[in-house]
Amino acid sequence: MGDVIESKLNETRVFQPPIDFAQKSNIDKDELDNLREWVKKDYEGFWRHFALKKIEWFKPFKKVLDDSNSPFYKFFEDGELNVSYNCLDRHLKTWRKNKAAIIWESENGNTRIMTYQELYIEVNKFANVLKTLGVKKGDRIVIYMPMIPEAAVAMFACTRIGAVHSVVFGGFSAESLRDRIEDAKPKVVITADGGYRNGKSIPLKSRVDNAVNGIEHKVDYIVTIRHIDRDVHMKPLRDFWYHDLMSDEDYASIYCEPERMNAEDPLFILYTSGSTGKPKGIVHSTAGYLLWTMLTMKWVFDIKDEDTFWCTADIGWITGHSYTVYGPLAMGSTSVMYEGVPTYPTPAKWWELVEKHSINVLYTAPTAIRALMRLGNDWVAKHNLSSLRLLGTVGEPINPEAWMWYYRYIGNENCPIVDTWWQTETGGHMITTVPGVLPAKPGSAGQPLPGIFAEVVDNEGNPVNNPDKGGFLVITKPWPSMLRTIWGDDTRYKETYWSRFNGKYYFAGDGARKDEDDYIWIMGRVDDVLNVSGHRIGTMEVESALVSHECVVEAAVVGRPDEITGEAIVAFVVLKDSADKTRHDELVRELREHVQKEIGSIAKPQEIIFTDSLPKTRSGKIMRRLLKDIAAGNEIKQDISTLEDATVLDKLKELREKMENGNGD
Numbered sequence: 001m002g003d004v005i006e007s008k009l010n011e012t013r014v015f016q017p018p019i020d021f022a023q024k025s026n027i028d029k030d031e032l033d034n035l036r037e038w039v040k041k042d043y044e045g046f047w048r049h050f051a052l053k054k055i056e057w058f059k060p061f062k063k064v065l066d067d068s069n070s071p072f073y074k075f076f077e078d079g080e081l082n083v084s085y086n087c088l089d090r091h092l093k094t095w096r097k098n099k100a101a102i103i104w105e106s107e108n109g110n111t112r113i114m115t116y117q118e119l120y121i122e123v124n125k126f127a128n129v130l131k132t133l134g135v136k137k138g139d140r141i142v143i144y145m146p147m148i149p150e151a152a153v154a155m156f157a158c159t160r161i162g163a164v165h166s167v168v169f170g171g172f173s174a175e176s177l178r179d180r181i182e183d184a185k186p187k188v189v190i191t192a193d194g195g196y197r198n199g200k201s202i203p204l205k206s207r208v209d210n211a212v213n214g215i216e217h218k219v220d221y222i223v224t225i226r227h228i229d230r231d232v233h234m235k236p237l238r239d240f241w242y243h244d245l246m247s248d249e250d251y252a253s254i255y256c257e258p259e260r261m262n263a264e265d266p267l268f269i270l271y272t273s274g275s276t277g278k279p280k281g282i283v284h285s286t287a288g289y290l291l292w293t294m295l296t297m298k299w300v301f302d303i304k305d306e307d308t309f310w311c312t313a314d315i316g317w318i319t320g321h322s323y324t325v326y327g328p329l330a331m332g333s334t335s336v337m338y339e340g341v342p343t344y345p346t347p348a349k350w351w352e353l354v355e356k357h358s359i360n361v362l363y364t365a366p367t368a369i370r371a372l373m374r375l376g377n378d379w380v381a382k383h384n385l386s387s388l389r390l391l392g393t394v395g396e397p398i399n400p401e402a403w404m405w406y407y408r409y410i411g412n413e414n415c416p417i418v419d420t421w422w423q424t425e426t427g428g429h430m431i432t433t434v435p436g437v438l439p440a441k442p443g444s445a446g447q448p449l450p451g452i453f454a455e456v457v458d459n460e461g462n463p464v465n466n467p468d469k470g471g472f473l474v475i476t477k478p479w480p481s482m483l484r485t486i487w488g489d490d491t492r493y494k495e496t497y498w499s500r501f502n503g504k505y506y507f508a509g510d511g512a513r514k515d516e517d518d519y520i521w522i523m524g525r526v527d528d529v530l531n532v533s534g535h536r537i538g539t540m541e542v543e544s545a546l547v548s549h550e551c552v553v554e555a556a557v558v559g560r561p562d563e564i565t566g567e568a569i570v571a572f573v574v575l576k577d578s579a580d581k582t583r584h585d586e587l588v589r590e591l592r593e594h595v596q597k598e599i600g601s602i603a604k605p606q607e608i609i610f611t612d613s614l615p616k617t618r619s620g621k622i623m624r625r626l627l628k629d630i631a632a633g634n635e636i637k638q639d640i641s642t643l644e645d646a647t648v649l650d651k652l653k654e655l656r657e658k659m660e661n662g663n664g665d
């Protein structure tokens with residue numbers, strides 16, 4: 001492997017689309033140029049055309065954009081539609097009726113295939129079940145499930161009756177789930193007895209029990225899917241088995257009329273971390289979101305009817321929403337769902353899946369690529385990956401070494417790679433390369449897609465026109481799949497995304513630079529948000545979790561570059577006087593477990609450093625940037641004149657050195 005990992009010197013390389021791919025691609029250069037010109041000249045006409053063409057409306061809209069109450073933009077607001085109808089019913093009128101909609105596989109090799117017709121029936125029945133349980137349009141439903149087809153069934157059943165789902169990642173703890181339940185106030189929680197991950201079973205239902213235990217908001221019903229045959233507690237009149245409800249003809253009749261939803265009705269809430277406070281519930285709309293997932297499937301993933309498409313993300317993240325469920329199914333595509341991790345039972349599992357299901361388009365994250373790259377090429381070489389024709393990445397900047405490995409060993413130098421920059425808030429891809437037209441530069445996401453207006457600006461909001469200079473990445477015009485607000489908190493929505501540039505631009509926290517070809521290079525978050533394995537974790541959340549431990553007075557959390565996860569969490573912790581400091585190792589273990597319990601294992605600090613005090617400014621603000629340098633073992637080049645007590649720094653450096661030498665206690 002060593003001989004092929006290109007060094008940073010090769011970052012200037014440019015990879016043209018393979019000729020064969022370009023010849024068959026969904027859009028060519030002229031079309032891309034035309035789209036860009038069109039949207040510049042006639043912004044509303046462009047969106048009108050695609051919204052009418054791509055979506056099957058119950059009542060077509062007249063008005064494209066209402067920007068009278070910015071930043072609360074509305075798109076297609078007088079139109080009516082239903083997302084489950086668009087993803088299911090309309091395919092039944094075509095040959096796709098018996099096409100595989102979902103191909104599911106688990107770690108132990110169990111496979112299920114659901115055709116569009118089968119999925120449609122299951123969704124209709126479950127939509128009726130939800131209705132019988134009293135769920136009405138606008139009610140919230142929390143979905144806390146493993147990666148199984150029923151998770152998609154539950155999402156579509158919600159959209160069919162106009163309920164707003166909030167999927168919570170199955171790796172989150174009972175406490176995190178409780179926070180989200182308290183915020184979204186669902187009538188029903190849908191879960192499973194458990195799921196499998198890395199050969200272990202995950203106790204989902206019992207975590208739901210803990211989450212709802214003693215909370216103020218009353219969840220009326222908990223519906224549980226039997227998946228791993230784990231013993232669970234079922235509370236009479238509150239808890240029901242999915243299979244019991246689905247086999248009851250009164251509850252689960254076979255057709256459910258799709259609710260006529262307004263284009264601007266909320267489709268779902270998805271919680272994501274911010275730099276301050278509790279996770280925020282990102283609200284997506286019905287029509288705008290659907291439209292953009294479809295267009296990006298076509299333009300970026302170049303999707304064709306014969307493709308088998310695999311996005312490896314869990315449905316608990318936006319990537320799973322947009323590119324495992326809504327985008328592929330709205331396009332009538334075949335979407336692969338895998339329940340498990342890439343390296344279990346062996347590091348060849350993913351490649352086995354590619355071969356077995358003849359996957360054509362693969363979309364994953366740099367952290368997975370790096371982890372698999374490290375395990376060597378032998379695992380890859382065992383399998384025939386020639387079905388692949390396009391590769392994608394998302395979640396964090398991909399380092400050129402990982403890009404090259406992906407390109408060479410997974411794509412056999414035959415598949416373009418789309419590096420897609422986007423966010424929970426943006427609903428779908430924003431910046432990337434249209435694969436049949438634009439060359440790829442390892443490490444750069446590419447250019448804004450047609451319809452997306454992105455810019456790199458300085459502190460004052462002026463464009464930075466210097467390829468060597470970084471700035472803030474902003475979106476300068478609204479777009480249909482943008483978030484509409486933060487659930488229950490319009491003020492926080494305005495403050496978080498729109499206050500940085502006085503309401504003029506959308507800003508969600510990334511630094512970037514733009515090169516001479518207008519390619520954007522993402523430089524990472526500029527706020528207090530960490531990116532661990534492509535997942536956003538707010539420093540505040542981890543700090544609050546640490547401080548909630550009885551031994552902790554104060555904590556500061558920073559990220560340190562990590563080869564596999566991108567960033568690793570390092571926590572600086574001040575203990576209470578009463579804490580027994582001789583229990584160093586035990587305390588570290590306890591605190592890590594405590595964070596896992598409060599948030600989930602993705603937020604567990606990799607390292608905990610105990611200190612007597614934290615470096616602070618005279619106004620009491622923790623100087624995290626200094627801590628970041630200390631955590632990474634970098635020299636401190638920043639101005640430290642604002643420090644309240646400069647000796648803190650020396651002590652911390654001393655401590656760090658001691659730890660590196662292996663005697664941190």
Ligand code: PRX
Nearest residue numbers: 394395396397419420421422423424522536
């Ligand atoms: O910092 C950027 C990074 O991930 C953030 C969004 O995180 P989340 O909402 O969890 O969504 C992840 C999946 C869409 C961004 O603000 N990010 C995402 N994709 C890329 C990226 N950074 C660089 N390159 C990317 N392709």
